[in-house]
Amino acid sequence: MNTAADHASPLAPEWLAVPADLNALQEPMWASGVGKNDAGEITVEGLSVSELKERFGTPLFVMSESDFRSRARAFKDAFDAAFADICGGVDVYYAGKSFLCTAVASWVAEEGLRLDTCSGGELAVAARAGIEGSNLGLHGNNKSDAEINRALDMSLGRIVVDSIDELERVAKIASSRGEVAKVMLRLTPGVHAHTHEFIATAHEDQKFGLSMAEDSTEEAGLSAAEEAVAAATSYASIELLGLHCHIGSQIFEPDGFAVAAEKLLGFLAAMQAKYSIVMPELDLGGGYGIAYTPVDTPRPPAEIAEAMAAVVRSKCAELGITPPRISIEPGRAIVGSTTFTLYEVGTLKTVRVDAPESEDGQKNVTYPRRYVSVDGGMSDNARPVLYDADYSAILASRDSDATPQLSRVVGKHCESGDIVVRDVYLPADVAAGDLLAVPGTGAYCWALSSNYNYLARPGVVAVRDGAARLIVRGETEEDLLNRDMGVANV
Numbered sequence: 001m002n003t004a005a006d007h008a009s010p011l012a013p014e015w016l017a018v019p020a021d022l023n024a025l026q027e028p029m030w031a032s033g034v035g036k037n038d039a040g041e042i043t044v045e046g047l048s049v050s051e052l053k054e055r056f057g058t059p060l061f062v063m064s065e066s067d068f069r070s071r072a073r074a075f076k077d078a079f080d081a082a083f084a085d086i087c088g089g090v091d092v093y094y095a096g097k098s099f100l101c102t103a104v105a106s107w108v109a110e111e112g113l114r115l116d117t118c119s120g121g122e123l124a125v126a127a128r129a130g131i132e133g134s135n136l137g138l139h140g141n142n143k144s145d146a147e148i149n150r151a152l153d154m155s156l157g158r159i160v161v162d163s164i165d166e167l168e169r170v171a172k173i174a175s176s177r178g179e180v181a182k183v184m185l186r187l188t189p190g191v192h193a194h195t196h197e198f199i200a201t202a203h204e205d206q207k208f209g210l211s212m213a214e215d216s217t218e219e220a221g222l223s224a225a226e227e228a229v230a231a232a233t234s235y236a237s238i239e240l241l242g243l244h245c246h247i248g249s250q251i252f253e254p255d256g257f258a259v260a261a262e263k264l265l266g267f268l269a270a271m272q273a274k275y276s277i278v279m280p281e282l283d284l285g286g287g288y289g290i291a292y293t294p295v296d297t298p299r300p301p302a303e304i305a306e307a308m309a310a311v312v313r314s315k316c317a318e319l320g321i322t323p324p325r326i327s328i329e330p331g332r333a334i335v336g337s338t339t340f341t342l343y344e345v346g347t348l349k350t351v352r353v354d355a356p357e358s359e360d361g362q363k364n365v366t367y368p369r370r371y372v373s374v375d376g377g378m379s380d381n382a383r384p385v386l387y388d389a390d391y392s393a394i395l396a397s398r399d400s401d402a403t404p405q406l407s408r409v410v411g412k413h414c415e416s417g418d419i420v421v422r423d424v425y426l427p428a429d430v431a432a433g434d435l436l437a438v439p440g441t442g443a444y445c446w447a448l449s450s451n452y453n454y455l456a457r458p459g460v461v462a463v464r465d466g467a468a469r470l471i472v473r474g475e476t477e478e479d480l481l482n483r484d485m486g487v488a489n490v
């Protein structure tokens, strides 16, 4: 009898195993409520992908509203519980940049979370969803005067200031309006984390934030971060709420968050003592990782929350300060796994590829790689192209008994780098008209989508209690032509 391993291709990356059952939904990439029906079709709360395709077409982002709500609540509950004795709980700001529309903004508010925005456009969505200004934060390294004014118009709970330059601008604008802006300062603690590792460096060479390195200004011993604290306390139009940092994305281990928290608390204590001020808030940013493939191992929110709480508790005790109110800004970890993208398969072809160099003595041997083209691509998921991100895929419209074949799922764009899933085992009989589902596409896929090659951006469907509704409609050709001013105007 053939085993799964007999079908392993030498062209596959080391981490990719042949699934024992190609028809099974592999944990932990899928939203709760996603399953399979008797016909072998993927379903979301009982709705089959063929019904969804029939109603909404493909490509389509299929989001589970129930899963979104429970992941949002899970973060809030886990962090509230872990920090209850430290600062009475945690304010969780959903990072809207990962995916935002008015429906999602309203779920966020209903589940007791706040919303982190980073542009006037995201503020407009928040306003349309009726989110109170006090529950909103505004980020960005280059906020326009219009965006700062809009934040003040909406009485925002916090503007996260990114530079000395911007601090001056916010102070000036608030002062001219006779108002006081609530401000946090974004610091770069020199801690960078990615997936399993973090690195700590003294210096920062990036566009975001105020450096904590002591030689980061021309004045000896003064960091840009301290310069900003001193300046903030001198403006009557600024209320300095506290400090902020964001150390990276797709982070699995809590160590990096813990080191950043320690650094920021030490600095907060020093500044409070030196300038006789109290900074009541500390935001530790987002970046919690999710599973894109079966080998990714994200931690449950409670585990991360407890690790972070332990550090905050002991560091505050060591410094002898009252713990600030902690906030966090998860985006991907709330929305990423709630969604899969549904595509229809079109063209198929198989190429022969030379054996990898590692195969000793296997010169002149070639292996097959099958290209499976789908009806979307880098316009609805730019992450493989931008970040070399790995994804997974499964045949969604039926079960198959065919053997596993190493496949590369590609889009329909005029670009050879237009890859959706670089390496995945799919059944050998996948054919035009089949539907494929790519899980984990809730974060930074629709958000980064484009109209490259004049493709219409897909719609987003939310499923709740077995019913599907469009929360963002797909674009039409008319939408695409709408902004083109036409020949008469040239």
Ligand code: LLP
Pocket (backbone or CB within 6 Å): 095, 097, 098, 116, 139, 246, 248, 249, 250, 285, 286, 287, 288, 329, 330, 331, 332, 333, 383, 387, 443, 444
């Ligand atoms: N807070 C701040 C200040 C951020 O800059 C970010 C992400 C977040 C929170 C949310 O991070 P999350 O929890 O979603 O990882 N496009 C990239 C990710 C860019 C993240 C930018 N900032 C990607 O697709 O991997």
